Amino acid sequence: MSSVRHTNTESRLVRGLLIALALGFLFLFLGLPLLAVFSEAFKQGFGPYWQALGEPDTLSAVGLTILIALLVLPLNVLFGLAAAWAIAKFDFRGKSLLTTLIDLPFAVSPVVAGLLFILIFGRQGWLGPWLSAHDIKIIFALPGMVIATMFITVPYIARELIPLMQAQGKDEEEAAVSLGASGWQMFWRVSLPNIKWGLLYGVILANARAMGEFGAVSVVSGHIRGETNTLPLHVEILYNEYNSVGAFAAASVLALLALVTLVAKTFVEWRMQKETDMLNAELPPEKAPATAASLQSAPQGGGGELGAARRFPERTQS
Numbered sequence: 001m002s003s004v005r006h007t008n009t010e011s012r013l014v015r016g017l018l019i020a021l022a023l024g025f026l027f028l029f030l031g032l033p034l035l036a037v038f039s040e041a042f043k044q045g046f047g048p049y050w051q052a053l054g055e056p057d058t059l060s061a062v063g064l065t066i067l068i069a070l071l072v073l074p075l076n077v078l079f080g081l082a083a084a085w086a087i088a089k090f091d092f093r094g095k096s097l098l099t100t101l102i103d104l105p106f107a108v109s110p111v112v113a114g115l116l117f118i119l120i121f122g123r124q125g126w127l128g129p130w131l132s133a134h135d136i137k138i139i140f141a142l143p144g145m146v147i148a149t150m151f152i153t154v155p156y157i158a159r160e161l162i163p164l165m166q167a168q169g170k171d172e173e174e175a176a177v178s179l180g181a182s183g184w185q186m187f188w189r190v191s192l193p194n195i196k197w198g199l200l201y202g203v204i205l206a207n208a209r210a211m212g213e214f215g216a217v218s219v220v221s222g223h224i225r226g227e228t229n230t231l232p233l234h235v236e237i238l239y240n241e242y243n244s245v246g247a248f249a250a251a252s253v254l255a256l257l258a259l260v261t262l263v264a265k266t267f268v269e270w271r272m273q274k275e276t277d278m279l280n281a282e283l284p285p286e287k288a289p290a291t292a293a294s295l296q297s298a299p300q301g302g303g304g305e306l307g308a309a310r311r312f313p314e315r316t317q318s
Contacts, residue, residue, distance in 0.1 A: 037255050040248035052249035060226045061234035062253060068142075068217075068230065069210040072149045076206050077199070080157025085191075088165035089173070102158050105151055113151055114219025117144060140222030145230070148216035153206040160202035161195055168194055197272045204268065208261040212254060 042049055052058065086092070087099060105113065119125050121138040131138060138144045172194070176186045192199075214232040221228040229237065231254055238247035 034255055037248055037251050040244060041252040043248075044245055048245050049249050052243075052246040053253070055246065057225050057229065058234060058246070058250055061229045061231045061250065064142075064145075064229065065211050065231040068146055068149050069207055071146050072153060072210050073203060073207055075150055076153055076157050077203065079154060080161055080202060081199070083158040084161035084165050087162050089170060099162075102155050105153075105155055110148075110152055110213065110215030111219055114148055114216040117148055117151075117216075117220050121147075139220055140224065140228060142228070144220040145217050145228065148220045149210050149213050152213050152216050153209045156206040156209060157199065157202035160198050160205070164195055164198040165191075197268055197275070201265065201268050201272075204261055204264050208258065211257055 083098065083102060087095060118139055120127055121131065121144060122128050123132060123139070125139075138147070172190050173186055176190045181189070212232060213230075214236075217230055218233055218236075221230070221233060223229060223233060223237065225237070231250055235247050235250045235254070238250060
């Protein structure tokens with residue numbers, strides 16, 4: 001008994017040290033820089049802070065950042081859903097290659113990605129003469145910034161959905177088809193409800209990455225004030241001009257966006273955990289998921305024919 005008690009005491013001590021080490025690391029590398037940003041932003045008071053945020057170039061940078069995110073996210077959702085559906089539900093030649101290509105933005109430096117787009121769409125690039133002849137401007141304009149941001153953020157939604165859809169399998173979709181559901185009905189009433197929280201989780205991550213992207217956008221933007229400067233680029237310009245209040249005021253907006261993203265991410269994780277607990281309570285003990293982490297892989301309407309029947313009651317009744 002004494003040895004067991006001694007072991008438990010040691011594990012608590014080690015656990016406490018690890019928690020303290022983790023919290024200290026987070027405060028040193030995340031909390032302290034965040035406090036420094038807001039401290040410098042409000043160093044001269046609220047008046048200069050709001051004045052810096054009200055500058056036309058700053059407002060233009062905020063608007064452009066939001067616009068790029070709004071343009072990129074729908075494209076990411078479409079690609080992520082299509083890629084995840086193809087990889088998780090079908091077997092085809094080149095499946096491994098497609099999975100590898102989805103991960104390519106994680107391996108390529110954003111600056112290198114921006115240079116690649118200049119090589120393709122720039123004035124002296126592969127498509128440059130044709131684009132110039134048709135008066136189409138991509139590099140140093142909004143289209144190039146959208147393409148660069150799309151490339152950087154494309155893995156997030158797909159990578160969130162692929163393991164989720166693979167774990168869920170095809171039982172509910174096949175049962176829905178056997179009940180006479182069309183492809184769109186199956187997607188909207190069976191597939192989408194099962195992946196909604198995973199999809200939202202991927203959208204949150206992709207949005208955070210899109211708003212904070214610097215490297216690739218910096219290469220293709222041209223740094224034109226009031227036209228092609230996003231918020232991260234605007235922060236760099238203000239800081240290089242020794243406008244610390246303006247730079248940290250703009251940085252505080254990015255920090256607030258990061259905090260909002262963190263809150264949204266935490267809420268989605270909480271809802272996913274809640275739905276898993278509800279599902280575990282409904283399933284028989286021998287079919288209950290082994291851990292809470294399987295919340296994404298557990299069908300949310302019941303398994304196979306039962307889940308499909310719940311979503312198509314009018315067909316089962318007939």
